[in-house]
Amino acid sequence: MQKKMFANQLYKTYETYKEQKLSHRRIKHNDILPLIKNRNSGVFEISEIGKSFEGREIYLLKAGTGKIKVMLWSQMHGDEPTATQALFDIFNFFEHPGDLKDEAELILKNCTLYFIPMLNPDGAKRFQRRNAQDIDINRDALRLESPEAKLLMKYRDVVNPDFGFNLHDQDVWYSAGNTKHPATLSFLTPAFDNEKTINESRKKSMQLIAEMNDVLQNFIPNQIGRYSDDFMPTAFGDNIQKKGTSTILIESGGFADDQERQIVRKLNFVAILYALYSISNNNFVIKEITDYEKIPFNKKNKLFDYIIRNAAIPNNNMKYKADIGIRSRSLHDKDIFEIEEIGDLSQNYAYFEIDINGAEIISVNIGNDAEFLIQTYFVS
Ligand SMILES: [Zn+2]
The missing domain is CATH 2.30.40.10 (Urease, subunit C, domain 1)
Known part of the structure; x- marks a missing residue:
């Protein structure tokens, strides 16, 4: 299927994949546990990979047999649940792809996918950014003093993915550029040094973001921003990029009258699956670094x-x-x-x-x- 048509189909038929048991932002570990443990389609290999500081289980769901390895993790900040919900929609998609069976099969043939949903269940319990130690996991990528950070870095190193998706939420008051348009989604390919060097692996994440931006503009024109790529030595994206994984940060932001971010969740679903499709047929490489740089910077508190x-x-x-x-x-x-x-x-x-x-x-x-x-x- 032509790639834009694939995105349109995902958007149009989203409701058939949506995980109906998740419907608001304050989802808890208990809400997702049955949705992990009761998956028995055989599409996913499910393993408990560790526990949070307070002992809540953290799972890895693996699908596909392809040689391109893609790792996706969500909600390292407990109050940033939008992508977690989208990941469960994506699990439904791979298990029951309906008319998009060929595309789902292509992704699973060319890629092996590793999902870690809700990395910070203790933070989710309190609906707070930090974990139960009050550590910001996204500033613990070097010291690894929180069990959640340790786990993420361990599996980064075990899997050694070609692509990494670091999935967050941002304040809804960011605009895309100096405009009235909200940054409904924001992207970043983090830098791995102060010079913001663009090596081959970072270039790929820029191309992939440009590709996603292109198709998302059809659904949310002018509502996509990008973050500054100042190097943050203790953050995960920066360190995972440094290890050679093409790293893509997606931040779910605001949309009018979408306090529970369910529209933004749907856009996550489309964006991530579209990216996986682009990775599996390698057609994002036609994009230029300048296509990435054309995305306007976010303006905070606009x-x-x-x-x-x-x-x-x-x-x-x-x-x-x-x-x-x-x-x-x-x-x-x-x-x-x-x-x-x-x-x-x-x-x-x-x-x-x-x-x-x-x-x-x-x-x-x-x-x-x-x-x-x-x-x-x-x-x-
Ligand atoms: Zn975050």
Whole structure:
């Protein structure tokens, strides 16, 4: 099948592969355990490869017989679950590919896939970035003091993959370039030295990202960014790249009205399978490094969830004009919305905006709960 058609088919038929038992961001180890242990199609070889600091089992799922080795790991940050869900959709795809059987078979014939979903189950339990030792696993790639980091590096070395997919979530307030468009997905091929050398293996990850960007632009035009490639000596991507694995970081970001990131999950599903298809027929090598460099850099904190523009705010018997920026904050069990900025937000954008043209509102301060304002101005 022509490659763009494959991506379109994945996008169109996604619901038939979606793992329906996972449907929100606060998934736990207990949610994925049965989805691993009860897989008995024979497509996957499943092994427990170790335990988290608090003793939760971490699994490796292996599929395919090809000579190109690809390793994918998700959720080393406990509150970044979007790709974990997409990996379970991808498992369903390989077990029941339906009309895309030829493409699934091609991938499994040319590649051997190694999946490690939810590398940080203790962090997932608390819906926090760090593990149970309060170590950021992604800054522990050299010392390897956390069992999760030790495990990831051990299997990197055992498998020695040609390609590595390092799967994360990012804040939803990144824009793609200096624009109003959210960075719904962001990519990076990490550097392995301060000089940001581009060797053959790093070049391949640039080409592959350019290939994914190309096809994803059809679904989310202008909503793809890339991270700065400043070398981070203690991070995993950088060190895995250094060992000769072409490393691709994918960050799931924001999309309007997608608080649980289920649309972004679907885009992960398409992006990753499309990348695996491109790897298995080697057609990404037509891309140039400049195609990668054309992807705009992410701009941090450019976006808000909501902006109320031109409000007249009463304070101390005076009134002043200001824009009000509202962002969500994730607690362990829910998201809350708070006022994060008061002032001139003419250089910022939001998923939802309203201009109230100087109308007076209630007195507000930074940190206030914003639920009342959202109900008043955005929920009709
Ligand atoms: Zn992360």
